[in-house]
Amino acid sequence: MTTNVKYKSKPLDCWQWGKELRLEAYQDLISGHEQGKLLVLGCAATPYGMLAGLGDFVFLAGEPYGASIAADPPFSIPCMEAYEAKGYSRDMCGYMRNFLGSMYLDKYYFTGGSFPKFDFAWSVRHCPAGHPKWHQLVSEYQGIPMNYIDDETMLSNEGDPQHRIDYVAGQYLDTIEWMEKVTGRTYDDEKAIEAMRNYFRNEALWGEICLLNGAVPAPLDIKSLFALMPISMLRRHEKIATQFLETLRDEVKDRIANQIAAVPTERYRMNMLTPPPWSFLKIFRYLENFGVVFVGTYVYLINSGEVKFLIDEGKVIPATVPEERPGWPEMKNREDMCRTIARWRAEHPFQSHLDTRKKEYVILFRHWNGDAYLLLLNRGCVPMTTSMYDFQRDLQSHGIAVAMFEGNFADCRDIDETGVLDRLEAFLEGQGIHELKEA
Amino acid sequence: MSAIEKFEEILENRHQYAKDWKQRTGGKVTGWLCTYVPVELLYAAGMLPVRILGTHEVQDVTDRYLFPTVCPFSRDALAQGLKGRYDYLDGLTMSRTCSHVQGTFDNWRNYVPIPFSHYIWLPCHRESPRAVPCLRGELLDLKQAIEKFTGVTVSDEDLDKAIELYNTNRRLMRQVYEFRKSDDLPITGAEAMEMVVASQLMDVVEHNKLLEDLLAELPNRKLDREAGLRLMMIGSEMDDIVFVRMLEELGCTVVIDEHCTGSRYFWDDVIPEEDRLGAIARRYITRWPCPAVSSEFNDRGDRIMQHAKDWDTQGVLLYQQKFCDPHEFDIPSLAQNFKELDIPTLVLEFDVTIPFGQFRTRIEAFLEMAELEVF
Ligand code: SF4
Ligand code: SF4
Numbered sequence: 127m128t129t130n131v132k133y134k135s136k137p138l139d140c141w142q143w144g145k146e147l148r149l150e151a152y153q154d155l156i157s158g159h160e161q162g163k164l165l166v167l168g169c170a171a172t173p174y175g176m177l178a179g180l181g182d183f184v185f186l187a188g189e190p191y192g193a194s195i196a197a198d199p200p201f202s203i204p205c206m207e208a209y210e211a212k213g214y215s216r217d218m219c220g221y222m223r224n225f226l227g228s229m230y231l232d233k234y235y236f237t238g239g240s241f242p243k244f245d246f247a248w249s250v251r252h253c254p255a256g257h258p259k260w261h262q263l264v265s266e267y268q269g270i271p272m273n274y275i276d277d278e279t280m281l282s283n284e285g286d287p288q289h290r291i292d293y294v295a296g297q298y299l300d301t302i303e304w305m306e307k308v309t310g311r312t313y314d315d316e317k318a319i320e321a322m323r324n325y326f327r328n329e330a331l332w333g334e335i336c337l338l339n340g341a342v343p344a345p346l347d348i349k350s351l352f353a354l355m356p357i358s359m360l361r362r363h364e365k366i367a368t369q370f371l372e373t374l375r376d377e378v379k380d381r382i383a384n385q386i387a388a389v390p391t392e393r394y395r396m397n398m399l400t401p402p403p404w405s406f407l408k409i410f411r412y413l414e415n416f417g418v419v420f421v422g423t424y425v426y427l428i429n430s431g432e433v434k435f436l437i438d439e440g441k442v443i444p445a446t447v448p449e450e451r452p453g454w455p456e457m458k459n460r461e462d463m464c465r466t467i468a469r470w471r472a473e474h475p476f477q478s479h480l481d482t483r484k485k486e487y488v489i490l491f492r493h494w495n496g497d498a499y500l501l502l503l504n505r506g507c508v509p510m511t512t513s514m515y516d517f518q519r520d521l522q523s524h525g526i527a528v529a530m531f532e533g534n535f536a537d538c539r540d541i542d543e544t545g546v547l548d549r550l551e552a553f554l555e556g557q558g559i560h561e562l563k564e565a
Numbered sequence: 566m567s568a569i570e571k572f573e574e575i576l577e578n579r580h581q582y583a584k585d586w587k588q589r590t591g592g593k594v595t596g597w598l599c600t601y602v603p604v605e606l607l608y609a610a611g612m613l614p615v616r617i618l619g620t621h622e623v624q625d626v627t628d629r630y631l632f633p634t635v636c637p638f639s640r641d642a643l644a645q646g647l648k649g650r651y652d653y654l655d656g657l658t659m660s661r662t663c664s665h666v667q668g669t670f671d672n673w674r675n676y677v678p679i680p681f682s683h684y685i686w687l688p689c690h691r692e693s694p695r696a697v698p699c700l701r702g703e704l705l706d707l708k709q710a711i712e713k714f715t716g717v718t719v720s721d722e723d724l725d726k727a728i729e730l731y732n733t734n735r736r737l738m739r740q741v742y743e744f745r746k747s748d749d750l751p752i753t754g755a756e757a758m759e760m761v762v763a764s765q766l767m768d769v770v771e772h773n774k775l776l777e778d779l780l781a782e783l784p785n786r787k788l789d790r791e792a793g794l795r796l797m798m799i800g801s802e803m804d805d806i807v808f809v810r811m812l813e814e815l816g817c818t819v820v821i822d823e824h825c826t827g828s829r830y831f832w833d834d835v836i837p838e839e840d841r842l843g844a845i846a847r848r849y850i851t852r853w854p855c856p857a858v859s860s861e862f863n864d865r866g867d868r869i870m871q872h873a874k875d876w877d878t879q880g881v882l883l884y885q886q887k888f889c890d891p892h893e894f895d896i897p898s899l900a901q902n903f904k905e906l907d908i909p910t911l912v913l914e915f916d917v918t919i920p921f922g923q924f925r926t927r928i929e930a931f932l933e934m935a936e937l938e939v940f
Pocket of ligand 2: 622636638639663664665666801804857886888889890892893
């Protein structure tokens with residue numbers, strides 16, 4: 127803890143390309159509709175590659191949109207107020223409040239023009255009061271059709287899961303017919319399968335890149351991961367994303383081989399479980415003054431990517447794509463594809479049961495060579511916060527240092543920035559980490 | 566003792582009732598969280614299904630387990646477990662509904678010793694034709710888990726009997742609710758709530774017997790006061806009978822409700838089918854929906870409006886447990902629906918304990934305003 131090394135550091139060579147791809151994704155959200163593409167609303171966990179069966183599309187995931195707004199308080203606060211003026215409560219999902227406020231104000235964040243009108247909403251119910259109810263409100267307000275897949279299978283680890291997988295696969299199959307009906311388009315199975323293959327491949331690539339951050343010094347920090355994540359989050363179904371992620375992965379490997387650090391003063395490594403408060407990203411920059419590097423957050427490892435946890439061996443390794451897994455059939459038609467998606471979802475760490483998840487947190491911590499976890503008690507998302515004390519207790523029982531703070535990932539009015547920084551400083555002092563005199 | 570007094574007594578001594586039941590029958594008692602647990606299946610296995618409820622006392626034992634934005638009901642329920650008040654339970658079951666009560670179940674299972682626990686993964690896409698077969702699979706898992714735990718096989722006859730008993734229970738409670746349509750009300754809202762809460766705590770055979778007694782008493786029963794404004798109560802979990810009494814003392818009577826210690830719990834029957842588990846599954850998928858499991862407002866909204874009309878509602882109390890997001894979603898739409906019918910609404914937010922003084926002022930003002938429109 128006391129040795130203050132200084133590593134080499136440099137920006138990523140592929141940074142500019144990543145920036146362009148990210149921008150293209152956001153611009154497509156604006157211009158896609160005019161180009162005759164379908165505009166579909168969903169959530170980040172929706173396997174939206176399936177939409178390719180309907181032709182070209184633009185997919186807006188509600189959470190990253192809500193997060194982008196949250197990071198910009200002057201835009202976010204009027205959105206929150208517009209939402210509250212409709213009679214809805216302040217304690218509901220923070221992302222949703224930004225999103226709906228932007229819709230009610232008819233202001234699209236990325237351009238300032240009108241809020242887009244979607245062709246339909248199609249989501250995954252992985253949060254009881256979140257996405258389907260959120261999309262219910264959009265669907266009522268815009269008068270658009272809405273459908274969703276209910277697949278929060280992680281909540282159970284009891285009995286035979288087969289009927290749950292059948293249920294999820296069946297919903298995907300039904301959804302295709304529903305989409306054909308509401309769009310008047312004919313579904314092309316082959317196009318959908320191809321896009322889903324890209325989707326799986328890109329998820330595995332993103333997971334692999336995140337795992338590489340176990341190296342010391344960390345080749346990437348959480349801020350670069352957040353900046354690059356939209357490519358895997360929003361463009362997972364595209365070949366171009368594969369090309370980029372492969373380039374990024376190779377560059378990260380090269381950085382590891384040459385000890386190129388994201389934070390040159392790295393001496394204390396922290397992990398998160400959840401997203402950060404988006405209006406308060408300066409927390410990471412501030413803690414760099416203490417030689418702290420944030421190497422990753424569990425939620426974005428498994429939300430935009432996939433990895434394989436070998437629980438009994440205490441290891442985490444890159445994931446393979448479904449069709450390369452022993453015993454998984456090739457996707458030849460829509461039935462195969464729907465069943466593969468359902469099975470893949472059921473076995474994805476995204477769906478890990480609470481008891482398994484606790485083990486994964488410990489494994490990931492060790493893989494990432496962590497020194498401490500930073501946990502956010504998030505007032506803006508009940509599902510991500512309900513078990514936080516349980517997680518804290520469990521991590522501590524494994525001898526892992528845990529710092530905690532309260533705030534809101536998407537409502538800048540709901541966080542005491544100075545108080546949080548004081549608290550973290552005190553935590554680091556307790557760990558023997560003091561501010562670096564000369565960074 | 567009248568049936569209503571008996572309900573009241575059981576509510577006050579709920580733990581003693583369950584312990585006595587256990588001793589007298591030798592059966593097992595299983596706690597349940599949320600009204601999507603199929604009580605008929607537990608009962609068919611010879612268990613007493615008991616709903617876990619809070620006590621509305623100030624407590625601090627849940628602070629290390631549940632974040633403050635978890636709803637007060639879920640916190641209060643967990644507090645009972647942590648304080649050992651349900652130490653006689655043999656089992657705990659929950660059906661997937663909302664994240665708040667999920668926290669109660671997970672923490673209870675992890676930190677309060679319990680011989681048996683089972684989670685029912687309720688398929689929440691209730692509009693999907695795939696939901697009933699999926700829930701049937703879950704019920705089969707539950708049945709097998711219970712059989713393993715108790716060593717008792719649940720036969721078709723056991724299921725038929727339990728279905729019949731619970732259907733009777735529902736029918737009898739609906740009959741009591743019919744009396745609440747009358748201008749000459751024989752029962753208050755608080756008393757009706759006591760009846761429903763008791764049904765969630767008692768052996769269904771005994772509750773049915775009390776319901777028959779009550780139905781015999783009601784034709785000759787009268788309120789000892791003016792009924793006042795006819796009120797409907799709509800919202801999230803609600804078992805604060807003291808609050809309802811206080812509310813009714815202010816010059817109104819709750820004539821109908823839509824919450825899970827009221828009509829939403831018991832309104833729909835199991836329609837018998839050859840496949841018993843399939844029939845039970847169908848009941849829980851198609852039943853009066855809670856917004857925690859439904860993403861389609863109209864089904865719930867239409868049913869509520871129909872009830873409001875049928876019971877000649879003159880004012881509506883829309884309430885929610887603090888932080889109860891599933892219900893928070895529906896409240897503005899419900900308020901709008903009532904506005905279109907010129908029925909005034911009051912929105913209240915409940916915590917474990919209630920600021921009676923503040924609420925009294927707001928309710929009195931609401932009643933005065935509503936009465937001006939009605940009388
Ligand atoms: S509350 Fe959390 S889990 Fe639910 S929709 Fe919002 S961000 Fe997602
Ligand atoms: S639905 Fe509402 S009242 Fe019921 S447990 Fe969930 S948050 Fe609490």
